[in-house]
Amino acid sequence: xxxxxxxxxxxxxxxxxxxxxxMSKGVDIIDIxxxxxxxxxxxxxxxxxxxxxxxxxxxxxxHIGGCDDLHALDAKGGLDPLLAG
Numbered sequence: 001x002x003x004x005x006x007x008x009x010x011x012x013x014x015x016x017x018x019x020x021x022x023m024s025k026g027v028d029i030i031d032i033x034x035x036x037x038x039x040x041x042x043x044x045x046x047x048x049x050x051x052x053x054x055x056x057x058x059x060x061x062x063h064i065g066g067c068d069d070l071h072a073l074d075a076k077g078g079l080d081p082l083l084a085g
Contacts, residue, residue: 001026001027001028001083001084001085002027002059002060002082002083002084002085003030003059003060003061004022004027004028004029004030004057004058004059004083005029005030005032005057005058006018006019006022006029006030006031006032006055006056006057006058007032007034007040007041007044007048007054007055007056007057008031008032008033008034008035008054008055009033009034009035009036009054009055010033010035010036012035012054012055014053014054014055014066014067014068015054015055015067017067017071018055018057018066018067018070018071019031021070021071021074022070022083025079025080025083027083032044034054035054044056047063048063048065049063051065051066053066054066055067057069057070059082059083060082060085062082064082
């Protein structure tokens with residue numbers, strides 16, 4: 001199974017929606033709370049090419065994007081192959 005990292009903030013409905021999709025696929029998510037942690041937020045922006053919204057999702061180090069990007073990837077059939085590693 002692929003390594004899935006997600007930068008999140010508390011009470012974020014998009015974070016919850018993304019986690020729900022990934023958990024439905026049996027994925028263990030490395031949750032990185034970055035909202036109140038300036039260092040983690042800077043790390044997120046650097047890794048994501050400057051994106052500042054939550055969540056930001058990475059699969060095996062590859063930036064996927066946010067919640068809408070994740071759901072679009074799944075709708076196209078591209079998420080399962082990435083998760084398989």
